Amino acid sequence: MTIDRREFLKVSAGAAGAVAVSGLAGCATYASGNASPNVVVVGAGFGGSTFAKYLKAWYPKANVTVIEPNDHFTSCPFSNTVLAGINQMADIELPYVHIQKLVDTWVKDKVTAIDSAKQTVTTAGGKTIAYDKLVLAGGVELLFDAVKGYDAEAQKTIKHAWKAGRDQTGALRAQLEAMPDGGAFVMSVPMAPYRCPPGPYERACMVGSYLKKAKPKSKIIILDGNPDVASKKGLFEAAWKKHFGYKTDNSMIDYRPNNQPKAVDAKKMVVSTEFDDVKGDVINVVPPMRAAEICGMAGVRDGSGGKWCTIDYRTFESKVVKNVHILGDSALTNFPKSGSVANNTGKMCAYAMSEIFNGRTPDPAPVVTNTCYSGTGMGTAFHVATVFRWDEAKQSLVPPKNANGVSKEESELEGAYMESWAKNVWADTLALPESYNFTAKG
Amino acid sequence: MKKSLAVALLLAGMAGAVATAHADPRARFMAANCSYCHGPEGKSRGAIPSLAGMDQKYFVEQMKAFRDGTRPGATVMGKHANGYNETEYAAMAKYFAAIK
Numbered sequence: 336m337t338i339d340r341r342e343f344l345k346v347s348a349g350a351a352g353a354v355a356v357s358g359l360a361g362c363a364t365y366a367s368g369n370a371s372p373n374v375v376v377v378g379a380g381f382g383g384s385t386f387a388k389y390l391k392a393w394y395p396k397a398n399v400t401v402i403e404p405n406d407h408f409t410s411c412p413f414s415n416t417v418l419a420g421i422n423q424m425a426d427i428e429l430p431y432v433h434i435q436k437l438v439d440t441w442v443k444d445k446v447t448a449i450d451s452a453k454q455t456v457t458t459a460g461g462k463t464i465a466y467d468k469l470v471l472a473g474g475v476e477l478l479f480d481a482v483k484g485y486d487a488e489a490q491k492t493i494k495h496a497w498k499a500g501r502d503q504t505g506a507l508r509a510q511l512e513a514m515p516d517g518g519a520f521v522m523s524v525p526m527a528p529y530r531c532p533p534g535p536y537e538r539a540c541m542v543g544s545y546l547k548k549a550k551p552k553s554k555i556i557i558l559d560g561n562p563d564v565a566s567k568k569g570l571f572e573a574a575w576k577k578h579f580g581y582k583t584d585n586s587m588i589d590y591r592p593n594n595q596p597k598a599v600d601a602k603k604m605v606v607s608t609e610f611d612d613v614k615g616d617v618i619n620v621v622p623p624m625r626a627a628e629i630c631g632m633a634g635v636r637d638g639s640g641g642k643w644c645t646i647d648y649r650t651f652e653s654k655v656v657k658n659v660h661i662l663g664d665s666a667l668t669n670f671p672k673s674g675s676v677a678n679n680t681g682k683m684c685a686y687a688m689s690e691i692f693n694g695r696t697p698d699p700a701p702v703v704t705n706t707c708y709s710g711t712g713m714g715t716a717f718h719v720a721t722v723f724r725w726d727e728a729k730q731s732l733v734p735p736k737n738a739n740g741v742s743k744e745e746s747e748l749e750g751a752y753m754e755s756w757a758k759n760v761w762a763d764t765l766a767l768p769e770s771y772n773f774t775a776k777g
Numbered sequence: 778m779k780k781s782l783a784v785a786l787l788l789a790g791m792a793g794a795v796a797t798a799h800a801d802p803r804a805r806f807m808a809a810n811c812s813y814c815h816g817p818e819g820k821s822r823g824a825i826p827s828l829a830g831m832d833q834k835y836f837v838e839q840m841k842a843f844r845d846g847t848r849p850g851a852t853v854m855g856k857h858a859n860g861y862n863e864t865e866y867a868a869m870a871k872y873f874a875a876i877k
Contacts, residue, residue: 678813738857740856759823
C-alpha cells in the first residue's frame with residue numbers, strides 16, 4: 336500500500352522542542368515566522384484535507400500530520416446520485432495519494448484518545464503524537480441509541496447512508512434494486528441541525544428518478560422530524576410536483592412532517608413515529624447526530640447541550656480548549672453543514688493559522704462563502720448560495736444584504752454546474768492534478 | 778518526493794507563476810474561496826468557467842454586473858457579488874489575472 340511508507344512517526348524526541356513552543360499561544364510565540372509548529376489534522380474529508388493542503392501552501396514550514404482511517408475518500412455530496420443509478424460507488428471514490436504527497440506525515444489510523452492538557456493524540460495503532468495545533472475534522476457521530484431498536488443487528492438491514500460508503504450507500508442502492516415494483520421506500524429526515532440540510536429532500540428526488548423509470552408503482556414515504564421541509568422548500572416541492580406528481584392522488588412522494596422516527600423493527604420492517612407504525616420494503620433511517628467522536632475526546636463538544644462545538648469564527652479555535660480547532664460539520668455555526676462550507680472553512684482556518692505562525696494577527700473581518708447544489712435526478716439542479724462576512728456587533732459571520740438566496744427554478748444549466756462543482760471541490764480538497772480523469776456524471 | 782514537490786511549489790510561487798507564496802494573504806484567501814466551484818487556482822475542471830488568467834477589468838465589470846443584476850443568465854453569482862465590495866473585486870481580479 337502506497338501510504339505505508341509514510342507511516343512513520345516524526346514526533347518522539349525531535350518534537351519535544353517544537354512542543355515547547357506552544358504552551359501559551361498568542362502571536363508572540365510565532366513572532367519570527369520561522370517556527371515549524373506541529374499541526375495534527377484528524378480526518379481527511381472536505382474540511383481536514385483542504386486545511387492541510389492550504390496550510391502547507393501558505394505556511395510551508397508547518398509540520399503537518401494527517402490522521403485518517405480510510406484508504407480513500409468517499410464523497411457524501413453526490414452519493415445520492417448512486418441511489419439514482421446515475422453513478423457507481425467507484426465514481427465518487429477518490430484517491431488520497433495526491434494530498435499525501437503534500438503533507439509531512441500521513442498516518443492511516445483511528446484516533447482513540449486526545450489529551451488536550453499534554454497536547455497529544457493517541458491512535459488505535461498505539462502511536463502518541465504531540466501537537467502545537469490540533470485540527471478536528473471528523474464530521475458527525477450518528478446517535479443510533481436515540482432510535483429504539485436501531486442496534487448493530489438492525490443496522491445490517493436498515494442503512495442510514497448518511498456517511499457515504501459501499502456498506503451504506505452501496506448497500507442501500509442494492510436494496511432499492513431488489514425492491515419489487517409497488518414497494519414502499521421509507522426514509523427519514525433528522526431534526527435540524529444535521530449534516531447536509533437539503534440532502535434528504537434531494538435523496539427523495541434521486542430515488543424517485545430511479546423508481547419512476549424502473550418501478551413506477553412504488554412509493555416514497557418521507558418521515559421528517561422537522562415541522563416542514565428544512566431546506567430549499569419551494570424548489571423541492573416544485574421538483575416533486577413536476578417530476579413525481581406531488582400533491583396529486585398519484586403522487587409517488589408521501590411527505591409527512593413532524594414524524595421523527597422513535598423506533599425501528601428491522602425484522603418486521605417497521606418504523607414507528609409518535610403517531611404511526613410505517614411499514615417499508617426498504618427502510619432508510621438517518622438517526623440524530625452530534626459532533627464527531629474525536630470532539631468528545633478533546634472535550635470540545637460544549638454547545639447545544641453537549642452536541643456541537645462552539646468556535647471563534649475568525650480562527651475556528653474552540654471556545655473552551657486552546658489550540659484545538661474544529662472544522663466542518665462538527666462546529667456550531669450559522670453555516671449549513673455542507674461540503675462547500677467544510678472546504679472553505681478549512682481554508683479559513685489555514686489562513687488564520689498561517690497568519691498566527693507568521694507572527695501576525697488573523698484577519699479581524701474575514702469573509703467566507705457557501706454554494707450548495709441539489710440535483711433532481713432528472714438532469715436538472717438548483718442552488719443555495721451565501722456569503723458570510725464578519726459582523727463585529729454580532730461577533731459572528733452573517734450574510735450581507737442580497738448575498739443569500741436560492742435559484743428561481745431548477746435548470747439543466749445548474750445540473751451541469753453541479754457536476755462541475757463536484758469535480759472542482761474534489762480537486763481542490765484532495766489536490767487532484769489537472770490531468771485527473773473524473774468519471775462521475777451530474 | 779514530497780519535499781521536492783514542496784520546494785517546486787515554493788519556487789513556482791517565487792517566480793510568480795502560482796502567486797501563492799507572496800500574494801497579499803487576504804486576497805489569496807478570498808480567491809481561494811472561489812475554488813470549490815471554479816477549480817483550484819481558478820482552473821475549472823468542468824462547465825463552470827475558469828478564472829485563472831482572466832482580464833482584471835473584465836473580472837471587475839462582471840462582478841459589478843452580477844451585483845446589479847444586469848448580467849443575463851446569472852445563477853449563483855448575484856449572491857456572491859453582493860457579499861464582496863469593489864476593493865475586494867479588484868483584489869481578486871488581480872490575483873486571478875496573475876495565474877498563468
